[in-house]
Amino acid sequence: SAVISQKPSRDICQRGTSLTIQCQVDSQVTMMFWYRQQPGQSLTLIATANQGSEATYESGFVIDKFPISRPNLTFSTLTVSNMSPEDSSIYLCSVEFPGAGNEQFFGPGTRLTVL
Amino acid sequence: GQNIDQPTEMTATEGAIVQINCTYQTSGFNGLFWYQQHAGEAPTFLSYNVLDGLEEKGRFSSFLSRSKGYSYLLLKELQMKDSASYLCAVSHTGGFKTIFGAGTRLFVKA
Numbered sequence: 001s002a003v004i005s006q007k008p009s010r011d012i013c014q015r016g017t018s019l020t021i022q023c024q025v026d027s028q029v030t031m032m033f034w035y036r037q038q039p040g041q042s043l044t045l046i047a048t049a050n051q052g053s054e055a056t057y058e059s060g061f062v063i064d065k066f067p068i069s070r071p072n073l074t075f076s077t078l079t080v081s082n083m084s085p086e087d088s089s090i091y092l093c094s095v096e097f098p099g100a101g102n103e104q105f106f107g108p109g110t111r112l113t114v115l
Numbered sequence: 116g117q118n119i120d121q122p123t124e125m126t127a128t129e130g131a132i133v134q135i136n137c138t139y140q141t142s143g144f145n146g147l148f149w150y151q152q153h154a155g156e157a158p159t160f161l162s163y164n165v166l167d168g169l170e171e172k173g174r175f176s177s178f179l180s181r182s183k184g185y186s187y188l189l190l191k192e193l194q195m196k197d198s199a200s201y202l203c204a205v206s207h208t209g210g211f212k213t214i215f216g217a218g219t220r221l222f223v224k225a
Contacts, residue, residue, distance in 0.1 A: 033212065033213075035215075041217065041218075042200075042202055042215045042216060042217045042218040043158070043202070043215040044215075045212055045213070045214060045215075048212060058212075092157055103148070103160050103163055104148075104160070104213055105160070106157035106158050106159075107157060108156075108157050109157050
């Protein structure tokens with residue numbers, strides 16, 4: 001395993017603004033993913049962050065709303081754009097390590113509240 | 116498409132055994148995970164089944180039947196700290212992504 005950190009841990013934002021969430025891993029990883037977990041619900045995959053190319057988005061999620069960067073093998077960002085109260089959620093990054101099978105390790109999450 | 120079903124809530128008594136079932140329908144099945152998630156925390160890995168059969172790890176065991184699209188998580192000697200949500204998740208061969216079920220909230224009572 002490794003240490004996965006997310007910034008910010010929580011934020012309260014105004015409608016119409018944007019927030020960028022950072023995910024940092026202390027070792028190189030092959031796969032990084034971004035999930036959303038709305039209150040009382042399970043995790044929904046937003047996208048797979050690909051190093052050196054565009055992210056792969058799941059149905060219902062688009063790049064204009066959730067732009068993702070992955071400049072290297074240890075770091076990724078997710079931006080929640082033009083926020084509305086419906087975007088209030090916990091956003092989690094997760095990683096897979098080479099040789100660790102398909103097990104995913106999760107960051108601590110970013111709790112976002114949009115007013 | 117894909118579909119993962121598990122009970123919404125379960126209640127069990129401290130010291131008892133509880134079985135949490137999960138059924139799934141998906142294409143490109145690679146394996147099945149169980150994760151534990153305490154309120155306000157990130158999910159943590161419990162088990163991963165690729166082949167049919169039972170995998171035992173301490174008080175927790177996980178079973179998979181690929182032909183039936185069925186898995187269960189068995190928790191023995193329940194403790195109060197086992198009160199949490201248990202997430203069944205399916206790993207896909209396409210894109211190596213993992214899709215999560217809605218989770219089962221387990222309440223352990225004294």
